[in-house]
Amino acid sequence: MIIAIDGPAASGKGTLGKRLAEHYGFAHLDTGLLYRAVARALMDRDIPLTDRDAAAHAAQNLDVSHLEDDTRLRGAAMGEAASVVSAYQPVRDALLAFQRQFAARKPGAVLDGRDIGTVVCPDADVKLFITASPEERARRRHLELQRRGEQAAYETILEDIRRRDERDMSRSTAPLKAAADALTLDTTDLDADAAFDAALKMVESSR
Numbered sequence: 133m134i135i136a137i138d139g140p141a142a143s144g145k146g147t148l149g150k151r152l153a154e155h156y157g158f159a160h161l162d163t164g165l166l167y168r169a170v171a172r173a174l175m176d177r178d179i180p181l182t183d184r185d186a187a188a189h190a191a192q193n194l195d196v197s198h199l200e201d202d203t204r205l206r207g208a209a210m211g212e213a214a215s216v217v218s219a220y221q222p223v224r225d226a227l228l229a230f231q232r233q234f235a236a237r238k239p240g241a242v243l244d245g246r247d248i249g250t251v252v253c254p255d256a257d258v259k260l261f262i263t264a265s266p267e268e269r270a271r272r273r274h275l276e277l278q279r280r281g282e283q284a285a286y287e288t289i290l291e292d293i294r295r296r297d298e299r300d301m302s303r304s305t306a307p308l309k310a311a312a313d314a315l316t317l318d319t320t321d322l323d324a325d326a327a328f329d330a331a332l333k334m335v336e337s338s339r
């Protein structure tokens with residue numbers, strides 16, 4: 133059984149993916165971490181993000197173990213950098229096989245990202261598309277950063293989110309969009325528990 137979850141930055145899809153995976157005893161892959169790790173591989177070597185060949189090479193040679201525990205991948209700057217390298221087709225091609233192998237795990241897998249329902253797992257049993265207004269997503273990200281003791285202005289975060297949405301939706305390769313057969317969940321007015329309950333109902337009704 134495969135659950136595909138897509139949606140924009142800070143929509144809550146990662147938290148939902150994790151909780152659904154725990155609920156069903158499935159493996160969970162946050163595919164954003166793969167693109168973040170590619171971006172970081174370039175930044176660590178002072179290679180500009182505009183170097184497509186180097187980005188492709190980094191994706192082909194990516195060490196995918198321990199990405200989950202790597203706190204250096206989580207910051208806003210890395211998300212921004214990931215959205216640059218993720219627009220390169222050879223980078224996406226290099227990461228596809230690993231994602232599909234992961235999706236085949238038994239008894240099931242939850243993958244979250246931007247193109248899971250459309251490209252990586254077009255035959256997923258359940259497809260969810262998670263949205264929330266940019267303002268609400270910025271509010272959540274702002275809170276999260278404050279909790280971690282990091283300084284960031286709400287306006288800057290909102291701008292960041294809008295820019296990343298625009299880039300992820302307008303790129304020619306695997307743009308962020310809901311699959312035709314995805315169920316859309318708008319979490320703008322839902323807290324984490326209510327969003328999980330709603331997502332669980334959607335999964336149960338479509339599996």
Ligand code: C5P
Nearest residue numbers: 163164165167211214215218245246247
């Ligand atoms: O979800 P997260 O914020 O970690 O993703 C970082 C960036 O990686 C996204 O803005 C997007 O450009 C890219 N990404 C992607 N396809 C995925 C997951 C993430 O293009 N499946």
